[in-house]
Amino acid sequence: MSPAISIGKSFSSESIPSLTSGTEKKELPPLSPPSVSNWLLGSAALVFSIIVVGGITRLTESGLSIVEWRPVSGVLPPLSEAAWELEFEKYKTSPEFRITNYRISLSEFKRIYYWEYAHRVLGRAIGLAFVFPLAYYAIRRRLSPQLAPILSTLAVLIGAQGFLGWYMVKSGLDESIITTPNSVPRVSQYRLAAHLSMAILLFAGMLGCGLQTRMDWNWATKGVWNGLKDFGGNRAVLWENMMKNAPARRFRVAVALLMGLVFLTACSGAFVAGLDAGLVYNEFPTMGGGLAPPLVDLMNPSYAKRADGADMWWRNLFENPATVQFDHRLLAMTTYGSTIALYLSTWRPSLRAALPLTVRRLALTAFGLANVQVLLGISTLLYLVPVPLAAAHQAGSIALLSSLVALLISVRRPSMTARVWRNSVAPRTSPLPIR
Template sequence: MNTKKRSIFEEVGETAKPATAPKGGMIDARPRGARKAVRAWLMVLFALVVVMIAVGGLTRLTDSGLAITEWAPVTGAVPPLSAEDWEAEFELYRQIPEYQLQNKGMTLSEFKTIYWWEWGHRQLGRVIGLVWAVGFVGFLVARKIPPGWTGRLIGIGALGGLQGAIGWWMVSSGLDGTMLDVASYRLATHLGLAFVILGLIAWWVFTLGRSEAELLQARRAREPRLMSLGGWLVGLAFVQILLGALVAGIDAGRGYTDWPLMAGGFLPPGAFEIQPLWRNFFENDGLVQFMHRMAGYVLLVFGIFVFFRARRSSFTATRGAYGAMLGMLFLQMLLGIVTVMYSAPAHIAIFHQFGAVVLWVLILRARHQTAYPRSQSVRGAAA
């Protein structure tokens, strides 16, 4: 038994070095993966999805969406390479209602134009899938995915695959019967999912742009009331996007070119003439455009209300984010009015659709800024 007395001034375990807390706290000590690299990869995917939405819009505006009548995810990547191949593709197109009821007498040269639009649209989808797969597998093998992010990144790939299946579900609706275009509600589903994917990528790009420690600290300063209002704003914007898809699906933007009235009245004539009644909300061009207009007014008024509520925020960056949102909201409304008054020509309609993308991202950015406010100096500038 060791009975040696110890001095009361002797430090306990003086031969062993005490463990020191890692600089920045335990959250910074965890392996964080390649946050910057993953963010850069997501930004590439974001840009590709934006281009995909634009190409999809032009495919719709040029009536090219039904040019390819088969779904071949792998072999469809190779376009017709011979005169015989082109004739075979053209013969398939001649069997569908769009050709027989609308484009009868179309030449092979004219068919090639719409074919290349649809082929390019599908090819871009394959490129996006490849970029996702190569990036995800690369980060996974290198063990560079930040903790907690594997499921999110897999989810993006799964939604992309689902989007391809929904795309074919949409196209198949116009291949038989008397349909001259795809079903508008299927088009709305297809475009809606594209905006969901774009929104998720944008949110994660915003998140990965800041450290875990900064995000954890920012959560403590979030403003729940403003965050809730931002969530409602996101929901209203999404509904308006879906209504815009319904307008595009039945060319409802070309039927009533006066504003603010419609054919001289508040409600368009024959707004509920289709039977059964519910079909009017999807197939009546006057009622569908009316709903899109009314939803736009509601979104604008609510956006103004949220902006003034955000002005009371103590965070400069938050106020600035909602200011940018409101500015784009006014511009998008102006683009919508011009699109209608000029009967939705392709070059204006595509700007209106791109405006929806910009507005969507700015609304999400504002809400993200509310959820994770940026710290600022005493003078009020963002740190």
Template sequence: MRVTGSAALRPVTAWLYICAAVVFAIVVIGGITRLTRSGLSIVEWKPVSGVVPPIGETEWQAEFEKYKATPEYRLVNHTMTLPEFKNIFWWEFIHRIFARLVGVIFLLPFLWFLVRKRIDRPLALRLGVIFALGGFQGVLGWYMVKSGLVNDPHVSHLRLTSHLMTAVLIYALMLMTAWSLETRPRVQGSRAFAWANVILVFVMMASGALVAGLKAGKMYNTFPLMNGQYFPQGALGFSPVLSNFSDNPIMVQFLHRNFAYGLGVFFFWQLWRERKNVSLNHPLAWIVMAYLLQFLLGVFTLLKAVPVSLGALHQANALILFTATLFLLARRPHAA
């Protein structure tokens, strides 16, 4: 039987917040790993023994020799030195360590809360689903890496998108579960709009993942037009036509830009619509501010052809914007 009352559940809530914060860090580190082209530096998946990095020059050289056998080294990084390899190795290693860390941070307290009967069955099942998703995410990460250990040394953009969005889903479930255990005043407003905000930002993040996976941000580095055109040539150049929407970097960038425009219109319209609703306009204002920052980061990231710093900030703030939409949904908007 679960200990009732929000005060009694504070340890559970705090634990979920910590887990969500670690997942946030994993997403940002994963973005840096991708931007620095570090994701294919570790060519083996060792869930247990992989927690220990190479020690000494002999082990480092052995690890480097494994990387030298990959297509990425032969086709892209054939002039790379051991010190340069260490730089990309550490980003991927840290990313994997944080992924293992969140598994431990989640599982051990979860078992303790179960044994001490601090959570009831419905909550335990929900937490079990989150843990299972975490395990699936680990497998999905390796599945993504394997797609780049081939003659074309680039990870599948579809697998990369799946990997990122599964992490975002886990993050959302952790936060929403934590907020559901707290007592917060409900706000007056449309629950349908709150859900729409969450879903649309989720879709926008998936669109951004496709842009990243296809390296579409490295082309058409102009704004507001795409090299002087609104709808650029080549956007429908793939066959069949539907493949343009997932595989054509020109179309994917076009869609991401225009999705951002539409999302901004939707957010500002809501803010204007609820301008007299004191309980709702503050959460909406946070969403709009996060959106404006995200828009500016996106523009500067594009104009600078995706430097690591701006690319990482753009990905991190996307998660902040998503968090703002989740928080509004967690306030359980209801009609007057």
């Protein structure tokens, strides 16, 4: 069977083409088809939706409405009035009801219950929508060798995320909240940040793998990379020209660092949400009349728990609402400035000549989304964190991260599997080395 004929067929062990070198015959590794890319991108979209729903659940203070974790039986909501009354009675034992919601009615309870219920059911749906197709593609040998271990790791993270979510909720149900003076019934900001961080990692992993899989397929079967066509011949392939370019290499590093900065900024936003820090200093660009709050507000000794005050600095960083908001502002503006710098760098002649048009357009997309995100963040602050604006702000952070994930994938070389396939499908007069 020739390689060219087998491209559009199933990648079972019987139909995988072979490389022939003299009398030695070597089977090509599996190459993930476009359906794998579609599945991964669809999974990423589901994770994006659960991040948004989770944000709304937090903003509407619905996250503590379900006081039990029932992975199987919890799939169904209360189906009768008696069942609703039972759930309501369980909620009445929680610190949130006893401290702040003691006047809530059953109809009001149903509203907050459904947000948390939707969040949990969507999490279960994501697990099923990811694990079963993963098993199918693995059994049918339709996963590239580089892809299988990454997707297996993501499947484990999905399971861990469910446990972490309940661990987070438990912190808001702790009875010690009742006996702690001036305590507010809410989940630990540390656990909330961990929960959001893992969700973002899952999203980025699914999105990145989906985009890389599609890019590999286009290169291996069509010779297309970043919208450019490879016509063969005795020359370096398109992606090699960019990989050897020093400004382009520095650009790749800058994209990776910026992506990390966006991730860190989003995680700091979880601390802002967990401490309701968006409700202090509702002004911009000042905080209390200056660019920074008074030092006594930033490093308040009352947050120290050790007698010698040695823990004062880090507790203020993570537990003081004023400091947490200030840190988030610094990270957000640093991210914004870095995104502008990255975009402007694509106009330098040396880099502009090295980067394909697709890459430059993605840099422009990231720049545009950063502007939208800054406007959403400022508006959320000035208008005292209304639910629609705050939810849009959280969604905007994931959208910005998405553009950078796509940008990073666009400046990567095709995978080893894709390069082996390309050399087999479209052999050149002088074979290219597999790097």
